[in-house]
Amino acid sequence: MIDSSRTTGWLISSDCVLSRSPLRDCATSDYTDQILKLTCSDSVRLLNGSSLCSGRLEVKSNQSWSSVCEADFDQQDAEVVCRELGCGPPSVLQGALYGEVEAPVWSKEFQCGGHESALLDCRSSGSAGNSCSPGKAVGLTCSEPVRLVGGASHCEGTLELKYLGEWRPVYDSLWSFKKAAVLCYYLDCGSAVSVTQRKESTWRSKWSISSDCVQPGILLRECAASHYNQFILNITCSDSVRLLNGSSLCSGRLEVKSNQSWSSVCEADFDQQDAEVVCREFGCGPPSVLQGALYGEVEAPVWSKEFQCGGHESALLDCRSSGSAGNSCSPGKAVGLTCSESDDVRLVGGPSRCAGTLELKHLREWRPMGYFHVSWTMKEAAVMCEHLDCGSAVSIEAAHSSYKAVWLIWSSCIVSKTPLRDCAISDHLDQILKLTCSDSVRLLNGSSLCSGRLEVKSNQSWSSVCEADFDQQDAEVVCRQLGCGPPLGLQGALYGEVEAPVWSKEFQCGGHESALLDCRSSGSARNSCSPGKAVGLTCSGRRGAAALMWFKITLFFY
Structure with a gap:
C-alpha cells in the first residue's frame, strides 16, 4: 500500500479475492489516496504448502511450469529460492512433502552458490534424467524472518519482521499474551511474559499485522501490510523456562532451556517452592496444582539437576541446584504445573x-x-x-x-x-x-440487562426473592436502581425458579426510593417459596439511551 494523489479507484475486499469470485462482482468505486502495488515471483512458485513459504517447487521457463526433481536440488539451491520468495532460510527440504512430481519435469541440475538473488540466475548442468521417481519432487519449507531487537536477549525487545527484503517493526493494537505466546514459541523462547504497546517520538513505516493472523502454521508475512504510524510492540518471552500443552498460559508441562536445548523436568527434582518461582516468573498467581504428567509425559532429554529454590527467586535458573540421582524419569513423572490465574x-x-x-x-x-x-x-x-x-x-x-x-x-x-x-x-x-x-440487587438469566430473576445481597450472600414478598412499587425501585426504565412485567418464575437461600422479609417500598434495600420491610411468614414463585422482572430499556449513543459516537470520532 502506497500513498498517491487522491483519485478514483476500485475497492475490492480481500474476502472476494480469496473466494476467487470474479473481481468485477465485488468492485466498488471509491475515492482514495492509497493504491496497491504487488510484486510476484515470475519464475518460481511453491504449491500445496501450509503457508506462502512452503510447498512443492515448480520453475517457469518458456511460459511453462515444470516440477523439479529432488536429485537436482540441494540446500544451497533452497537458500536461493527462499530468499527469492522473501522468506527466511530453508528449514525443511524433503521429497514429496507437498505432493508428487507432475509433468513436465525440469531437465537440468541446479548448481547455486547460495548467494544468488534468483534460482534461474544459478549455474546449471544437464540432468541425467528428465523424470523423477514418485515421491522425488522437491518439497521445501522456508522459515519466517522474525526477531526481537533491543532487549537483553533474543527473547525480548521490539518485534520486527523482514518482508520484501526490509526489516520493519510490527504493529497491531490487538496483540495479546496469547498471540505473543505463539511468537515466543516460534522464536524458540519460553513462555510469554509481557506485551507492551509503545509510542515513538517519530513516525516511520511498519508492518501492520492483524492479531487474527498470529496462529500456529500461519506466517506473519501472509498478513503484512505497509503502515505508517508511531506505535511499536515490545514483547518479552522467558528465555529459559516454558509451559507446554496447558489449558492456559499459566499451565502446562515444564521444560527448561540450557545450552540451546529444551529439557523435561522430573517431578522428583521439583517441589512447591520451585513451582512458586516458576509461577512468579510467568507473572501468574501462586501454584494451585503440581502433579506429574498432568500435561503430558516426559520427553527426552531430561534435566539432570534437582532444583532447590527458596521460593523468593525471580527466575528458576537463579535457584541453587544439585546433581540429580538420575537423568531419566519413569513415565508419568514429568512436572505438570498449574498456576492460579484468577484476575x-x-x-x-x-x-x-x-x-x-x-x-x-x-x-x-x-x-x-x-x-x-x-x-x-x-x-x-x-x-x-x-x-x-x-x-x-x-x-x-x-x-x-x-x-x-x-x-x-x-x-x-x-x-x-x-x-x-x-x-x-x-x-x-x-x-x-x-x-x-449495583452492590445489592441483580437480575439473572434475563433476555437483556434489564430483565431476569431477582436476587438480593446481604451479608455477602445472594438470596432469591419470593413473588409474594414483592409488588409493583418494589419493582419500580429495582428498575430505577439498575438504570432501566419502568417495569413492564412482573411474573413468577419467568426467568427461573427459586434457588436457596430465600430472602426472609417482605419489601414495602413506596416506589420513590433509590435502592431496594432503602425500602421498609417486615418479617415474612416464610423462608422458602413454592416452585415457580421466584420474582421474574422485566424493566423497559435503559434510561439515557440517546445520551449513551451520543457519547459513543463522540468517542468514535475522538
Whole structure:
C-alpha cells in the first residue's frame, strides 16, 4: 500500500479475492489516496504448502511450469529460492512433502552458490534424467524472518519482521499474551511474559499485522501490510523456562532451556517452592496444582539437576541446584504445573467496592483499564460486575486520566471470559474506564440487562426473592436502581425458579426510593417459596439511551 494523489479507484475486499469470485462482482468505486502495488515471483512458485513459504517447487521457463526433481536440488539451491520468495532460510527440504512430481519435469541440475538473488540466475548442468521417481519432487519449507531487537536477549525487545527484503517493526493494537505466546514459541523462547504497546517520538513505516493472523502454521508475512504510524510492540518471552500443552498460559508441562536445548523436568527434582518461582516468573498467581504428567509425559532429554529454590527467586535458573540421582524419569513423572490465574480486579475511588475506576493487577502492578472506542459496552460491564461479585451493571463511562500507562483489554476477551492477563496490553491512553454496578440487587438469566430473576445481597450472600414478598412499587425501585426504565412485567418464575437461600422479609417500598434495600420491610411468614414463585422482572430499556449513543459516537470520532 502506497500513498498517491487522491483519485478514483476500485475497492475490492480481500474476502472476494480469496473466494476467487470474479473481481468485477465485488468492485466498488471509491475515492482514495492509497493504491496497491504487488510484486510476484515470475519464475518460481511453491504449491500445496501450509503457508506462502512452503510447498512443492515448480520453475517457469518458456511460459511453462515444470516440477523439479529432488536429485537436482540441494540446500544451497533452497537458500536461493527462499530468499527469492522473501522468506527466511530453508528449514525443511524433503521429497514429496507437498505432493508428487507432475509433468513436465525440469531437465537440468541446479548448481547455486547460495548467494544468488534468483534460482534461474544459478549455474546449471544437464540432468541425467528428465523424470523423477514418485515421491522425488522437491518439497521445501522456508522459515519466517522474525526477531526481537533491543532487549537483553533474543527473547525480548521490539518485534520486527523482514518482508520484501526490509526489516520493519510490527504493529497491531490487538496483540495479546496469547498471540505473543505463539511468537515466543516460534522464536524458540519460553513462555510469554509481557506485551507492551509503545509510542515513538517519530513516525516511520511498519508492518501492520492483524492479531487474527498470529496462529500456529500461519506466517506473519501472509498478513503484512505497509503502515505508517508511531506505535511499536515490545514483547518479552522467558528465555529459559516454558509451559507446554496447558489449558492456559499459566499451565502446562515444564521444560527448561540450557545450552540451546529444551529439557523435561522430573517431578522428583521439583517441589512447591520451585513451582512458586516458576509461577512468579510467568507473572501468574501462586501454584494451585503440581502433579506429574498432568500435561503430558516426559520427553527426552531430561534435566539432570534437582532444583532447590527458596521460593523468593525471580527466575528458576537463579535457584541453587544439585546433581540429580538420575537423568531419566519413569513415565508419568514429568512436572505438570498449574498456576492460579484468577484476575485481580477492583473498582476504586467510588462510593462502594462496586463502583469506581476499573483496575487490573497484572505483572504485579495495579493499573486502570483503558477505554478504547467501540470496545466496551454494558454487556462487558455486566461480565465484570459478575466477576466482582457485585450486582447488575448500572453504567459505564470514560474519564480523562493522567496515568502514565494503562492496561488495554478488548471486549472479546471479556465476553468470552478469557483470563484478562491473556489479553492485557500495556498502552498509553488518556481515557480510563469507570464502572458502576449495583452492590445489592441483580437480575439473572434475563433476555437483556434489564430483565431476569431477582436476587438480593446481604451479608455477602445472594438470596432469591419470593413473588409474594414483592409488588409493583418494589419493582419500580429495582428498575430505577439498575438504570432501566419502568417495569413492564412482573411474573413468577419467568426467568427461573427459586434457588436457596430465600430472602426472609417482605419489601414495602413506596416506589420513590433509590435502592431496594432503602425500602421498609417486615418479617415474612416464610423462608422458602413454592416452585415457580421466584420474582421474574422485566424493566423497559435503559434510561439515557440517546445520551449513551451520543457519547459513543463522540468517542468514535475522538
